[in-house]
Amino acid sequence: MFGRRAERRSIDLQAWARGEIDLSDGGSGDPMRLATVIGCVGLRSALVSQMPINCLQSVNGVRVEVANSLIDQPSLRVVRSVWLQQMMISRDLVGNAIGAITSRDRLGRATTVDWLNPAKVTFDESVPGRLGVKVNGADVDPSDLVIVPDWTPPGSVVGVSRLAKSGMVELALKAQQFASDWFENGATPSAFITSDQHLTSEQARQVRDSVTASWKRRRPAVLGAGLKVELARINGDETQMLQTITAMDSAICRVFGVPSEMQGIAASGQSVTYANRDQRLTDLLVTGLNADLVVIQETLTAQVPRGQAVRFNTGALLRSDLSTRYASYALGLTHGFLTIDEVREMEDRPPLHQGAPA
Numbered sequence: 001m002f003g004r005r006a007e008r009r010s011i012d013l014q015a016w017a018r019g020e021i022d023l024s025d026g027g028s029g030d031p032m033r034l035a036t037v038i039g040c041v042g043l044r045s046a047l048v049s050q051m052p053i054n055c056l057q058s059v060n061g062v063r064v065e066v067a068n069s070l071i072d073q074p075s076l077r078v079v080r081s082v083w084l085q086q087m088m089i090s091r092d093l094v095g096n097a098i099g100a101i102t103s104r105d106r107l108g109r110a111t112t113v114d115w116l117n118p119a120k121v122t123f124d125e126s127v128p129g130r131l132g133v134k135v136n137g138a139d140v141d142p143s144d145l146v147i148v149p150d151w152t153p154p155g156s157v158v159g160v161s162r163l164a165k166s167g168m169v170e171l172a173l174k175a176q177q178f179a180s181d182w183f184e185n186g187a188t189p190s191a192f193i194t195s196d197q198h199l200t201s202e203q204a205r206q207v208r209d210s211v212t213a214s215w216k217r218r219r220p221a222v223l224g225a226g227l228k229v230e231l232a233r234i235n236g237d238e239t240q241m242l243q244t245i246t247a248m249d250s251a252i253c254r255v256f257g258v259p260s261e262m263q264g265i266a267a268s269g270q271s272v273t274y275a276n277r278d279q280r281l282t283d284l285l286v287t288g289l290n291a292d293l294v295v296i297q298e299t300l301t302a303q304v305p306r307g308q309a310v311r312f313n314t315g316a317l318l319r320s321d322l323s324t325r326y327a328s329y330a331l332g333l334t335h336g337f338l339t340i341d342e343v344r345e346m347e348d349r350p351p352l353h354q355g356a357p358a
Contacts, residue, residue: 031093031163036249039263040256044289045088048296049081052313055304068304069111076102076112086115091150091292092256094118095161099146100135110303113146123158131157148299150292166255168248195227257288285314315346 031037055068075083090097098121099113116135124132133140149159199207207227246265253260259280293312300310329346332338341351 034252036252036263036265037093037163040253040258041089041092043258043262043284044092044256044292045085047284047289048088048293048312049085051084051293053080053084054311054313055308056311057308066308068308069105070109070113070303071300071310074112075114077114083115087148087296088292090115090118091148091159093161093163095150095159095164096121097148099148101144101146109305110146113303125156125158146299146303148296150295162255163252166251168251168255257284259283290314 053071054065055071056063057066058064072080074080078086087097087099096118097115098118099115101110101112102114103110103112105111120136122134124134126132131142133142133145147158149157151162151165152159195207249263249265250260253263253265262280262284293314297310297312301308304310325347329338329343333340333343344351
């Protein structure tokens with residue numbers, strides 16, 4: 001589908017990606033119907049998209065930043081931050097980010113990659129040592145793709161969705177549907193309406209509809225003579241609806257490695273607090289993002305010239321408040337492992353001693 005090597009300069013992705021995100025069939029298993037999934041995926045993808053990413057090369061034993069078109073401008077369709085965000089959304093929701101190499105340099109190395117809609121891509125690993133890939137049902141050479149997997153089981157080269165494997169989506173959606181049905185019915189339990197007089201089917205229907213309509217409008221029902229309402233006993237499981245939804249939300253946060261407090265969900269017996277914001281962010285990076293960053297770095301490093309390496313600058317994510325940063329800079333300057341110009345560079349300021357113009 002992507003043509004011969006000499007013809008890989010331009011690929012039309014319109015048949016596969018039309019700008020919308022369609023990561024499921026939209027049915028009952030759609031994770032994007034859950035606010036906590038949207039929140040966790042949104043947080044993780046936003047943080048990765050904000051991190052500087054550089055191509056580095058060792059020069060005389062010192063790593064220096066070098067220009068690389070794939071890292072500097074990975075796509076002609078979207079900016080780099082959106083490109084990184086799309087990659088993370090795809091990995092988190094379906095287990096893989098699958099990109100089509102849309103242009104190459106004269107040595108055949110990728111210079112631009114555009115992420116495909118993962119719902120249009122299928123994999124076949126039935127033949128050991130061979131990966132079959134179809135996009136919209138058409139065979140595609142895997143060498144024309146860049147695949148950034150999430151969790152990769154032994155014997156496979158493609159990832160699986162941690163969310164799907166957890167089974168949390170179905171349970172959370174059922175709890176959410178119960179809550180929806182509850183409020184659809186006026187947040188009122190079932191009841192028995194009895195009469196000491198004979199009622200026709202039509203009369204019974206009118207009484208029922210009148211009472212239900214009043215409840216839905218949060219108004220008391222006015223009954224005629226001889227009518228009495230008796231509320232049905234509420235199942236104990238139903239009274240725990242909110243606790244169940246909260247438990248499902250916390251479980252989804254654990255799946256993504258996101259501290260539940262960062263989604264406004266307090267742990268049992270605790271209140272939500274933002275006093276430890278820096279520590280929460282560090283926890284998220286260490287337990288929830290670091291492993292993902294390593295996979296992304298190694299996958300992209302395989303696409304750049306030998307001797308170069310792709311690295312995220314996680315320090316930009318962990319940027320502390322002003323007083324804390326200045327205190328750490330002072331410590332570094334005092335002990336001689338930082339210079340004034342290095343400190344100024346970390347604060348996005350020019351060096352004090354600019355070189356004389358040539």
